[in-house]
Amino acid sequence: MNPGAESKPLVRLSRSSTGEAEITAVAEAVRRAALGMGVEVESFEQELAAYIGGQRQVICVNTGTSALQLAVQACGLGPGDEVLVPTLTFVASFQAISATGATPVACDVCEDDACLDPADAARRITPRTKAIMPVHYASGPGRLDEIYALAQRHNLRVIEDAAHAFGGTWQGRRVGAVGDVVCFSFDGIKNITSGEGGAVVTADARVVARVQDARLLGVEKDTEKRYAGQRSWEFDVTTQGWRYHLSNVFAALGRAQLRRLAGEFAPRRVQLARRYVERLAGVPGVRHLNLDYGSVVPHIFPIFISGGKRDVVREALRAENIESGIHYKPNHLLTLFGGGKVRLPVAEKLYAEMLTLPLHSELTNSEQDRVLAVLARRHVAG
Numbered sequence: 569m570n571p572g573a574e575s576k577p578l579v580r581l582s583r584s585s586t587g588e589a590e591i592t593a594v595a596e597a598v599r600r601a602a603l604g605m606g607v608e609v610e611s612f613e614q615e616l617a618a619y620i621g622g623q624r625q626v627i628c629v630n631t632g633t634s635a636l637q638l639a640v641q642a643c644g645l646g647p648g649d650e651v652l653v654p655t656l657t658f659v660a661s662f663q664a665i666s667a668t669g670a671t672p673v674a675c676d677v678c679e680d681d682a683c684l685d686p687a688d689a690a691r692r693i694t695p696r697t698k699a700i701m702p703v704h705y706a707s708g709p710g711r712l713d714e715i716y717a718l719a720q721r722h723n724l725r726v727i728e729d730a731a732h733a734f735g736g737t738w739q740g741r742r743v744g745a746v747g748d749v750v751c752f753s754f755d756g757i758k759n760i761t762s763g764e765g766g767a768v769v770t771a772d773a774r775v776v777a778r779v780q781d782a783r784l785l786g787v788e789k790d791t792e793k794r795y796a797g798q799r800s801w802e803f804d805v806t807t808q809g810w811r812y813h814l815s816n817v818f819a820a821l822g823r824a825q826l827r828r829l830a831g832e833f834a835p836r837r838v839q840l841a842r843r844y845v846e847r848l849a850g851v852p853g854v855r856h857l858n859l860d861y862g863s864v865v866p867h868i869f870p871i872f873i874s875g876g877k878r879d880v881v882r883e884a885l886r887a888e889n890i891e892s893g894i895h896y897k898p899n900h901l902l903t904l905f906g907g908g909k910v911r912l913p914v915a916e917k918l919y920a921e922m923l924t925l926p927l928h929s930e931l932t933n934s935e936q937d938r939v940l941a942v943l944a945r946r947h948v949a950g
């Protein structure tokens with residue numbers, strides 16, 4: 569351990585960026601003292617829909633995980649059904665599927681983009697397979713067109729875990745503007761945050777109605793009434809629901825963040841990622857994903873270090889008081905999801921090599937230079 573490390577200022581892996589705009593927005597929501605789900609949530613949903621485009625409806629919920637769970641549930645899945653999902657994702661994707669009673673089926677990823685491998689997914693299709701959940705890993709779309717083609721051939725629903733990808737575009741349209749059902753997360757460190765929060769985006773009116781009801785304990789048509797400032801006293805419930813709605817306070821914060829995305833957060837994240845790409849070009853043994861930062865707003869910046877040196881690099885960063893991350897431990901290795909009974913060799917190889925470097929919109933160039941200086945040391949990476 570470097571004895572000087574503690575005295576060097578900490579470089580954070582990720583963090584939220586909040587300021588006066590968010591403080592004012594939240595304070596106003598609190599002052600109005602209508603803290604549950606109401607007009608602020610309705611406005612956030614409308615602004616998100618306008619931003620995303622494509623005539624989509626947006627339903628906000630309390631986390632990205634509940635967005636995924638309600639999306640799976642609203643597609644009619646439950647016990648006995650299987651969902652194909654890449655193993656390299658936040659455990660939220662797997663838990664959201666299993667929360668519905670359906671079974672997540674871990675699939676391997678492609679080495680070039682760390683996203684779902686459509687060929688591996690195709691091999692795991694059974695008569696019980698009902699949906700596929702591609703993950704926009706590090707905000708990249710992966711082979712999304714092939715996945716939609718596969719889904720069409722096998723009559724599968726597609727539920728995109730786009731938690732990393734808010735603000736990006738795919739085939740010239742905003743992520744969420746096309747596709748079957750697309751889910752976002754607004755947790756504290758995502759491209760925009762509402763404190764905690766998430767959204768389901770779709771053009772499927774049945775899915776919209778089911779998610780709207782399911783987020784409010786299954787109380788039918790409660791959303792319309794709450795947006796009109798009323799409360800349901802006389803109602804029916806026909807399906808399992810949850811208490812997953814977003815609060816006005818959180819929506820106020822999300823609205824303030826959405827206004828800062830295009831001018832501040834997105835360009836800064838892109839600029840930092842491009843700077844990493846440029847300056848890592850000469851570093852031997854270090855690979856990064858080949859993403860198009862003309863269309864991707866990067867949530868994380870993972871690199872892959874060959875030669876068994878990942879932990880050496882990680883330790884060298886730690887010695888300089890620089891945080892790093894590992895996105896992610898493959899889910900098929902977790903006890904609940906099989907404990908490694910299947911082998912997914914590409915994901916396991918990437919897991920041994922991956923290291924996520926600091927990236928957030930408040931990271932400074934000089935902080936990034938400290939990260940790059942460690943990687944450039946001859947004995948560290950190459």
Ligand SMILES: *Cc1c(COP(=O)(O)O)cnc(C)c1O
Nearest residue numbers: 631632633658660731753754755
């Ligand atoms: C953040 C995240 C989620 C879950 O979102 P929460 O808002 O934290 O519940 C799901 N999938 C991925 C890939 C994520 O990064």
